[in-house]
Ligand SMILES: O=C(O)CCC(=O)C1=CC=C[C@@H](O)[C@@H]1C(=O)O
């Protein structure tokens with residue numbers, strides 16, 4: 469029984485070890501909100517708001533999530549006990565969208581639920597893998613810097629390299645990367661930087677033996693992506709366009725993609741993530757877990773999710789040290805020979821380190837029954 473007595477929001481401000489540049493935005497400082505839920509006997513679950521400070525990736529921001537949590541989701545959670553996470557999810561199913569706000573509080577409830585069941589979150593979600601393959605993302609930077617960073621990550625053992633592309637920084641960049649690294653598992657993410665007018669350029673990218681091209685066209689499109697996919701050999705992976713299971717069904721039926729990137733924050737939580745995973749598995753569409761430059765709390769949720777069987781492609785789950793001088797979980801996430809161990813302890817299997825949390829916390833808000 470999930471009987472939450474108190475919810476605490478920890479507002480954090482952390483600096484990335486290096487700025488992260490995509491086709492739209494450069495992120496150097498990361499605001500986030502950690503959600504701590506506590507039941508009557510003092511057991512705790514953790515979740516994380518992964519929205520960015522401004523609405524460049526999806527329409528949500530830290531501010532919109534805070535509003536949704538405070539005004540709707542936290543009151544819902546404190547209103548009554550719930551049999552399980554699904555019953556809590558049902559209670560807010562009337563709320564349209566606001567996926568990252570929902571995912572954050574749902575994540576905390578899943579962690580608490582797994583701890584009450586004394587099982588690892590991965591097992592509760594249906595995961596079976598003991599280790600997951602780790603991929604890493606390299607933001608846009610000078611050619612020299614990107615080549616050097618790729619070399620470093622390849623020698624660190626990462627199983628897949630993702631680079632960001634945008635018009636003017638695409639075919640020539642991939643050409644240069646392939647001349648140095650002809651065989652590495654490589655993919656490119658455009659964050660919607662192209663349109664169908666760029667089709668001849670996008671077809672050139674078939675030359676580079678990419679695992680996939682992520683979200684080349686508009687963030688809310690699946691129709692143009694189907695046109696593009698019919699003319700590309702390289703599979704398209706959808707990220708921003710998939711917000712729900714229904715989106716995934718339609719994209720697969722239309723042939724808009726060959727792969728889907730599942731980010732629990734973007735799709736409204738772990739429960740919807742599992743539904744998308746299962747549907748994709750039934751339709752032979754491989755999936756992988758995306759990242760949001762997040763702290764260890766969300767990273768831990770992602771590791772648990774990635775242990776499900778259709779996550780056959782290494783995701784954007786890299787070591788804590790890729791982004792943080794010090795993560796706020798103990799131990800930090802580490803990658804060995806390109807693999808991350810799925811924790812065997814109850815819940816997330818990582819502890820939130822209170823003294824590190826205090827270092828990066830700007831303020832706390834507490835809500836009680
Ligand atoms: O968390 C990571 O390691 C990588 C995250 C990452 O590549 C992204 C996070 C958020 C927005 C984008 O720029 C990009 C993506 O689109 O997947």
Ligand SMILES: [Mg+2]
Nearest residue numbers: 657682683707
């Ligand atoms: Mg993406």
